[in-house]
Amino acid sequence: MSVSDKNKLLEKMQERVNLIFKDTDCGAILAKGLSMKPDDIINMVTDSGLRGRGGAGFPTGIKWRGAASASGNKKYVICNADEGEPGTFKDRRILDEQSDKVITGMAICAYAVGASEGYIYLRGEYNFLKDKLQSNCDRWNKIFNSKGINFSVNVRSGSGAYVCGEETALIESMEGNRGEPRNKPPFPVGAGYMNEPTVVNNVETLAYVATIIEKGADYFKSIGTKDSMGGKVFSVSGDCSVKGVYELPLGMTIEEFVNIFGDGDTKAVQVGGASGVCVPRKNFATTVIGFEGVPTGGSMMLFNSSRSMYHVLKNFLEFFEEESCGQCTPCRVGCQQLLKGIEAIRAGEKPMSYLDELRKLAATMSVASKCGLGQSVASPFNSITEHFREEICY
Amino acid sequence: MEKVTLTINDKKVTVDKGTTILNAAKQVGVRIPTLCHHEDLCIAGNCRVCVVEQKGTRALVASCAVPAAEGMQIYTNTKKVREARKTIIELLLSEHAGECTSCYRSGNCELQALAQEYLADGDKFIDVADRSPIDISSPAIVKDDSKCIRCLRCVRTCAELQGVSALWSVNKGNHTKVSTFMNKPMHYVVCTNCGQCINRCPTGALTERNYIEDVWAAIDDPQVHVVVQTAPAVRVGLGEALGMEPGAIVTGKMVAALKALGFNSVLDTDFTADLTIIEEGTELLLRLKEALVEKKNVALPMMTSCSPGWIKFIEHQYPELLDNLSTCKSPQQMFGALAKTYYAKKKGIDPARMISVSIMPCTAKKFEAARPEMNSSGFRDVDYVLTTRELAHMIRQAGIDFRSLPEEKYDSIMGESTGAAVIFGTTGGVMEAALRTAYEIVTGREVPFKNLNIEPVRGMEGIKSAKIKIENVKDEWKFLEGAELSVAVAHGLANADKLMKEIKSGKANFHFIEIMACPGGCIGGGGQPIPTSPEIRKKRADAIYVADSSLPLRKSHDNPEIKLIYEEFLHEPLGHHSHELLHTHYTPRRSRA
Numbered sequence: 001m002s003v004s005d006k007n008k009l010l011e012k013m014q015e016r017v018n019l020i021f022k023d024t025d026c027g028a029i030l031a032k033g034l035s036m037k038p039d040d041i042i043n044m045v046t047d048s049g050l051r052g053r054g055g056a057g058f059p060t061g062i063k064w065r066g067a068a069s070a071s072g073n074k075k076y077v078i079c080n081a082d083e084g085e086p087g088t089f090k091d092r093r094i095l096d097e098q099s100d101k102v103i104t105g106m107a108i109c110a111y112a113v114g115a116s117e118g119y120i121y122l123r124g125e126y127n128f129l130k131d132k133l134q135s136n137c138d139r140w141n142k143i144f145n146s147k148g149i150n151f152s153v154n155v156r157s158g159s160g161a162y163v164c165g166e167e168t169a170l171i172e173s174m175e176g177n178r179g180e181p182r183n184k185p186p187f188p189v190g191a192g193y194m195n196e197p198t199v200v201n202n203v204e205t206l207a208y209v210a211t212i213i214e215k216g217a218d219y220f221k222s223i224g225t226k227d228s229m230g231g232k233v234f235s236v237s238g239d240c241s242v243k244g245v246y247e248l249p250l251g252m253t254i255e256e257f258v259n260i261f262g263d264g265d266t267k268a269v270q271v272g273g274a275s276g277v278c279v280p281r282k283n284f285a286t287t288v289i290g291f292e293g294v295p296t297g298g299s300m301m302l303f304n305s306s307r308s309m310y311h312v313l314k315n316f317l318e319f320f321e322e323e324s325c326g327q328c329t330p331c332r333v334g335c336q337q338l339l340k341g342i343e344a345i346r347a348g349e350k351p352m353s354y355l356d357e358l359r360k361l362a363a364t365m366s367v368a369s370k371c372g373l374g375q376s377v378a379s380p381f382n383s384i385t386e387h388f389r390e391e392i393c394y
Numbered sequence: 395m396e397k398v399t400l401t402i403n404d405k406k407v408t409v410d411k412g413t414t415i416l417n418a419a420k421q422v423g424v425r426i427p428t429l430c431h432h433e434d435l436c437i438a439g440n441c442r443v444c445v446v447e448q449k450g451t452r453a454l455v456a457s458c459a460v461p462a463a464e465g466m467q468i469y470t471n472t473k474k475v476r477e478a479r480k481t482i483i484e485l486l487l488s489e490h491a492g493e494c495t496s497c498y499r500s501g502n503c504e505l506q507a508l509a510q511e512y513l514a515d516g517d518k519f520i521d522v523a524d525r526s527p528i529d530i531s532s533p534a535i536v537k538d539d540s541k542c543i544r545c546l547r548c549v550r551t552c553a554e555l556q557g558v559s560a561l562w563s564v565n566k567g568n569h570t571k572v573s574t575f576m577n578k579p580m581h582y583v584v585c586t587n588c589g590q591c592i593n594r595c596p597t598g599a600l601t602e603r604n605y606i607e608d609v610w611a612a613i614d615d616p617q618v619h620v621v622v623q624t625a626p627a628v629r630v631g632l633g634e635a636l637g638m639e640p641g642a643i644v645t646g647k648m649v650a651a652l653k654a655l656g657f658n659s660v661l662d663t664d665f666t667a668d669l670t671i672i673e674e675g676t677e678l679l680l681r682l683k684e685a686l687v688e689k690k691n692v693a694l695p696m697m698t699s700c701s702p703g704w705i706k707f708i709e710h711q712y713p714e715l716l717d718n719l720s721t722c723k724s725p726q727q728m729f730g731a732l733a734k735t736y737y738a739k740k741k742g743i744d745p746a747r748m749i750s751v752s753i754m755p756c757t758a759k760k761f762e763a764a765r766p767e768m769n770s771s772g773f774r775d776v777d778y779v780l781t782t783r784e785l786a787h788m789i790r791q792a793g794i795d796f797r798s799l800p801e802e803k804y805d806s807i808m809g810e811s812t813g814a815a816v817i818f819g820t821t822g823g824v825m826e827a828a829l830r831t832a833y834e835i836v837t838g839r840e841v842p843f844k845n846l847n848i849e850p851v852r853g854m855e856g857i858k859s860a861k862i863k864i865e866n867v868k869d870e871w872k873f874l875e876g877a878e879l880s881v882a883v884a885h886g887l888a889n890a891d892k893l894m895k896e897i898k899s900g901k902a903n904f905h906f907i908e909i910m911a912c913p914g915g916c917i918g919g920g921g922q923p924i925p926t927s928p929e930i931r932k933k934r935a936d937a938i939y940v941a942d943s944s945l946p947l948r949k950s951h952d953n954p955e956i957k958l959i960y961e962e963f964l965h966e967p968l969g970h971h972s973h974e975l976l977h978t979h980y981t982p983r984r985s986r987a
């Protein structure tokens with residue numbers, strides 16, 4: 001495909017969605033939301049098919065229903081802006097350009113579930129956004145106050161640990177403790193921040209809430225597929241002809257995606273960041289980007305044939321070895337063993353068959369780790385070692 | 395109580411709502427292995443050894459942390475579960491220096507037992523143990539990170555039970571470890587040396603500093619007279635370390651074993667426990683008199699000072715309350731000071747050639763014995779402190795068949811004691827002993843409790859209190875007529891901390907307070923046999939009270955050797971000699987490190 005054809009195709013795909021980065025009147029959206037019954041908002045969000053954009057893809061309406069029916073002295077809404085997944089940088093742009101939508105989404109969520117306080121947990125490395133975000137929060141807080149809405153929103157800063165994006169570790173961190181995931185149950189919707197019912201949603205999820213209120217559930221549903229409704233903001237990086245942040249419909253195949261973004265020599269796409277799966281060229285045509293295929297929090301990393309998948313995997317494992325919170329055995333020790341293991345195979349200190357032990361170890365990590373971090377290390381490990389075994393061993 | 399019904403391995407079981415899967419399984423006779431779980435501590439759910447399969451759920455669930463729910467179907471012994479557990483154990487073995495043959499905890503190590511049970515391969519994964527130098531800075535506690543499996547029982551013990559937080563989990567990922575404030579050596583932080591972390595460490599990462607070889611060397615030296623004293627709680631703990639049931643009372647066998655080991659004089663710390671009561675009881679009455687009659691500004695409530703973990707705690711955390719501590723040394727240190735003076739003189743032994751050893755349920759006593767001021771005999775008063783566990787090691791090393799050993803009696807003098815001294819071994823015991831004597835001094839009558847058993851200060855409640863009305867007093871105590879003596883007892887430093895806060899804020903008002911650093915008192919001491927649990931501590935405490943009630947003398951002032959030492963040597967409580975040998979002072983310390 002020529003460059004101009006690619007650009008045309010990209011424009012066409014973007015036009016099909018174009019919700020997040022288009023300026024709208026958030027005051028009007030808020031007014032519309034507040035004119036509805038809380039229950040109807042939850043029904044509408046459920047009906048839209050919106051699933052969490054932070055990676056796990058939990059249905060947002062169901063989460064809100066849980067928080068709405070939970071009893072507590074006070075309820076909270078937290079916007080997860082920790083964006084720590086390697087290869088993900090879309091929340092940064094949303095917060096930079098469209099924080100009104102995010103804050104509106106939070107206020108609507110608060111109204112729907114009965115929460116009175118909101119926090120944006122901002123990744124430590126995004127501190128340059130903090131003042132701007134906080135002043136926008138202050139501006140909105142005045143609006144909430146003037147309209148008699150019992151809600152306020154403020155920014156809290158993280159300190160750079162990847163695991164603090166995990167919602168219960170995030171809550172621990174907000175409470176001033178070590179950022180370590182909690183045992184679940186209880187889930188945050190029942191007992192979260194300060195042990196009170198808490199909704200934690202991704203930046204993008206909350207921004208989409210605003211657009212769903214604005215345009216209706218049906219409009220949102222009409223984009224994407226039956227299992228993956230709506231649009232998605234992607235962070236595209238690696239060996240690409242174009243890279244950056246793009247909002248596209250869910251449900252594309254990797255092939256379609258690579259046709260637009262690839263450099264013509266793409267051998268693998270890592271979908272969903274370091275904790276996602278690696279799709280090799282032979283599966284591009286049959287793999288759908290979405291909950292029915294490869295789910296993603298937005299990160300799409302493209303690798304061309306000049307890249308060593310050993311180094312890609314090693315880089316991911318170095319990340320996990322350090323970013324594991326270190327509390328549970330499978331993840332703390334498992335990450336070290338996976339890294340040391342492939343190094344040892346490479347160096348000839350362990351036989352190639354050791355790779356199968358490591359793949360079994362990764363499988364155990366995926367069922368026995370305490371949180372999503374340790375549970376997801378098997379995704380990159382087992383997909384890369386399955387499709388690129390030779391590159392790992394030699 | 396709301397109930398839920400679930401199945402465990404297809405067996406139906408109904409439990410109270412909130413019961414964990416682990417405990418529900420226990421009710422149907424299914425044992426699920428655990429490592430980070432401990433009955434005394436909050437749930438961590440981090441070792442993952444207890445994972446089980448829940449039908450309909452992709453991931454395994456940690457049975458120690460997940461409450462049973464209605465209709466849950468749990469399987470504890472599937473292929474998936476067995477494989478995961480074995481892998482987890484193998485991962486733990488890879489970060490644990492597997493030097494079992496030379497490990498102090500070998501044979502009593504939970505990781506070793508599990509590895510054996512699952513036939514885990516210790517060499518499957520690459521060795522990633524943390525080989526930081528072993529921390530031997532403390533005279534009491536040795537910390538070896540290469541054995542640590544990050545279960546954080548020690549961290550939870552130190553924070554939850556002891557309110558000290560000397561140990562904490564630091565760093566993340568592969569650098570996660572248990573460490574101290576700014577990674578300082580144990581001797582230079584707020585550690586109280588109580589050893590509760592040791593009692594709950596599943597491996598050999600935390601152990602007592604052991605002095606077994608030094609004591610053998612003393613015994614082997616024909617020039618040296620080795621005196622040994624045994625603390626009250628050891629006699630109800632030692633049996634456990636030698637294969638007997640918790641709560642076995644082994645006083646006579648222990649004495650026989652000590653003689654067989656070659657100690658020259660086998661004496662009893664209980665003797666100085668009785669002496670403590672006389673000194674401390676008198677001190678209390680004097681303070682009350684100064685406050686009530688002379689209207690002096692004396693520090694009340696008076697607090698006990700026999701627990702060296704507590705002493706270090708208050709020195710760090712509440713230095714402003716040091717005047718409230720009784721100036722009495724602990725029975726161990728009173729004993730040490732008298733051994734090299736009174737005992738040496740009476741027996742014609744040169745104190746320079748005497749080594750004094752104590753057998754303690756306690757690790758903090760090692761620190762106490764090493765305090766620079768503990769040399770009032772002119773020598774170091776107590777040379778070596780061995781824990782109950784170390785003594786058990788020596789008995790095994792000597793090939794002594796402990797169970798069939800005929801009982802023997804303590805040597806004389808300083809071997810005689812009363813029931814009041816025995817109960818020093820459990821929470822509330824010092825208070826009870828003190829009341830038995832003080833009440834009688836003041837009124838001339840026995841304490842008005844059935845069989846002298848002062849029930850309100852007994853039991854395992856964290857903070858206990860009691861009030862005792864004093865009536866029809868003797869003439870010299872007229873100022874106490876009609877007074878109500880108000881006392882409190884706390885064990886476990888977190889409870890002590892709570893009580894101190896109440897006292898400082900003026901919420902609590904007492905005359906006399908007993909504090910023991912360890913949960914359950916000395917019977918739960920940091921030097922006692924491992925494992926520990928509420929049930930085990932209860933059995934040891936029950937044994938203490940049996941030992942008390944089966945003795946002919948149960949009040950410290952009735953001890954004939956106590957009468958003798960005042961006649962011959964000390965002359966009067968709080969007298970000149972007492973001050974020199976039996977009383978001490980304290981050192982304010984910083985609250986962080």
Ligand SMILES: Cc1cc2nc3c(=O)[nH]c(=O)nc-3n(C[C@H](O)[C@H](O)[C@H](O)COP(=O)(O)O)c2cc1C
Pocket residue numbers: 051052053054055056057058060080081082083084085162163164165166167168200201202203205206371372373
């Ligand atoms: C290790 C780890 C890191 C995570 N990091 C993030 C993150 O940076 N941002 C985010 O929104 N969700 C992150 N999540 C997912 C959150 O736990 C949670 O599912 C999400 O915030 C829920 O919001 P959503 O339903 O709107 O996606 C992370 C999860 C794990 C296990």
Ligand code: SF4
Pocket residue numbers: 163180181323324325326327328329331332369370371372373374375
């Ligand atoms: S899986 Fe990893 S990050 Fe999650 S709790 Fe366990 S050690 Fe911590």
